[in-house]
Amino acid sequence: MSLKTFFKNLGPGSIIAAAFIGPGTVTVCTLAGVNFGFALLWALGLSIIATVILQEISGRLGLVTGQDLSQLIRNQTGKPLFRVFSMILVLIAIGLGNAAYESGNISGTNLGLQVFWDAPIINVASFEIQTGNLILGLFAFAILWLGNYKALERILVALVIFMSIAFSVTAILTKPDWSAVFSGFIPSWNDANLPTLVALIGTTVVPYNLFLYASLAKNRWSGSEDIVWMRRDIAISIILGGLVSMAILMVGAANTSSEIKSAIDVSKGLEGVFGSFAKYLMGFGLMAAGLTSSITAPLAAGLVICGILGWSQEIQSRSMRASMGVIVGLGLLFASLGIKPVQLITLAQLANGVLLPLISGWIIWVASQKETLGDYRNRLGYTFLAVLIWLVTLVLGLKSILAVLGITF
Structure with missing residues (x-):
C-alpha cells in the first residue's frame, strides 16, 4: 500500500482531534502541570485509550447501520417511553452542554486574542459585552454558515498541525526531567487533584465527539x-492529539507563574525559556485551539439536534444553520455573564467528565446488541474492556459530584 493511498483513505479523525484540543485542553492541561507537575500524565494516557475505544465504537455504529447516534436513538423500536426519555436527555445534555462548552471555547479564543489586541468591553445593564467574544463567535458561525465538511476539515487540520508542532517543540525546549515524566504514568490520585483528574479525562473523552464521529464516518x-x-x-488522530495534550501538561509543569488567569499569566511563567516571544506563542496557540473547538461544538450539536428531530443534517440546510446558530448564540450569552474565562473553561471540562458515563454507557450497550450490528457487534473481550473504561469514568464522575457537595469517601 502506497503512502498516497494511506492518506487518501484516512477520514475525519482529525476533526475529532481538533474538537478536543481546544482552550479547555490548553487550560486544564496547563493547570494540571502547574499544580501537580507530571503526576497526572497517567490520566491523559487513560483518556487516550478510552477515547480510541469509544470513538471506534461510535464510528462502527455509523458505518454498519448507516445512521449516526442521534438517528439510532430516534429510530429505536420498543419501549416508547424509554425512547422519548433518551431523546430528551440527549437534546438537553448535548444542546445545553455544547452551549456551555461553546462559551468556554469563545472565551478561551478571546484570551489568546488579548495577547495581540485587547478588545473593548461594552456595559449594558448587568451584562458585560466583550466585543472580542462577539467578533470571534460571529467569525466561527460565518465559517459554519459558508463552509462544507471538506473545507472545514482542511481548516481544522491546518490549525491542529500548527498547534501540534508549536506545543510539542515548546515541551521539548523546556528540557523536562524525563525520569519524572515517565514516573507520571504511574496511577495515583488524592482529594486535591481529583477535580483536575476528572477535568483531564473530560477534556479528551468529549461526549459530543461520539455523536460527531458517527455522523462523519458514515458520510x-x-x-x-x-x-x-x-x-x-x-x-492515529486520537493518539497524536493525546500526545499534544501531554506536551501542554509538560509545558505547564515548567511554568513558574504563581497564579494563572489568562494567556499572559501562562506566558509570563515561560519567559525564562522563550523570553518575550512566549506570550505570542501561547496567544496564537489559544486562538487556534479555541477556533477549532468553536467550530466543532456547534457542528456536533447541530447534527445531534437535527438527527433527534428528524431534520436535514446537510450543513447548509436551514435546520442545521438554525441549530448551530442557537448554540453559538447561547455560548456568546454565557460568555457575557462575568464568569472568569479560566473558571468557565475548567467547569465545562468537569461537566463533560460527569456527562460521559451516561452517553458512553449507552453506546457500549447498543454496540453489544446483535440486532444492531450483527457480526460487527462488540465481542465479549472488547465489551469487558469498554465496561472497565466506563466504570472508571463513572467512579470519577461520582467522586467529582460528591466533592462538590463536600462529601468524601
Whole structure:
C-alpha cells in the first residue's frame, strides 16, 4: 500500500482531534502541570485509550447501520417511553452542554486574542459585552454558515498541525526531567487533584465527539467494508492529539507563574525559556485551539439536534444553520455573564467528565446488541474492556459530584 493511498483513505479523525484540543485542553492541561507537575500524565494516557475505544465504537455504529447516534436513538423500536426519555436527555445534555462548552471555547479564543489586541468591553445593564467574544463567535458561525465538511476539515487540520508542532517543540525546549515524566504514568490520585483528574479525562473523552464521529464516518466511508480504515483513522488522530495534550501538561509543569488567569499569566511563567516571544506563542496557540473547538461544538450539536428531530443534517440546510446558530448564540450569552474565562473553561471540562458515563454507557450497550450490528457487534473481550473504561469514568464522575457537595469517601 502506497503512502498516497494511506492518506487518501484516512477520514475525519482529525476533526475529532481538533474538537478536543481546544482552550479547555490548553487550560486544564496547563493547570494540571502547574499544580501537580507530571503526576497526572497517567490520566491523559487513560483518556487516550478510552477515547480510541469509544470513538471506534461510535464510528462502527455509523458505518454498519448507516445512521449516526442521534438517528439510532430516534429510530429505536420498543419501549416508547424509554425512547422519548433518551431523546430528551440527549437534546438537553448535548444542546445545553455544547452551549456551555461553546462559551468556554469563545472565551478561551478571546484570551489568546488579548495577547495581540485587547478588545473593548461594552456595559449594558448587568451584562458585560466583550466585543472580542462577539467578533470571534460571529467569525466561527460565518465559517459554519459558508463552509462544507471538506473545507472545514482542511481548516481544522491546518490549525491542529500548527498547534501540534508549536506545543510539542515548546515541551521539548523546556528540557523536562524525563525520569519524572515517565514516573507520571504511574496511577495515583488524592482529594486535591481529583477535580483536575476528572477535568483531564473530560477534556479528551468529549461526549459530543461520539455523536460527531458517527455522523462523519458514515458520510466519509461506504459501509462496514471500510471499518479497517475507520479504525486506523481514529487511532492515529486520537493518539497524536493525546500526545499534544501531554506536551501542554509538560509545558505547564515548567511554568513558574504563581497564579494563572489568562494567556499572559501562562506566558509570563515561560519567559525564562522563550523570553518575550512566549506570550505570542501561547496567544496564537489559544486562538487556534479555541477556533477549532468553536467550530466543532456547534457542528456536533447541530447534527445531534437535527438527527433527534428528524431534520436535514446537510450543513447548509436551514435546520442545521438554525441549530448551530442557537448554540453559538447561547455560548456568546454565557460568555457575557462575568464568569472568569479560566473558571468557565475548567467547569465545562468537569461537566463533560460527569456527562460521559451516561452517553458512553449507552453506546457500549447498543454496540453489544446483535440486532444492531450483527457480526460487527462488540465481542465479549472488547465489551469487558469498554465496561472497565466506563466504570472508571463513572467512579470519577461520582467522586467529582460528591466533592462538590463536600462529601468524601
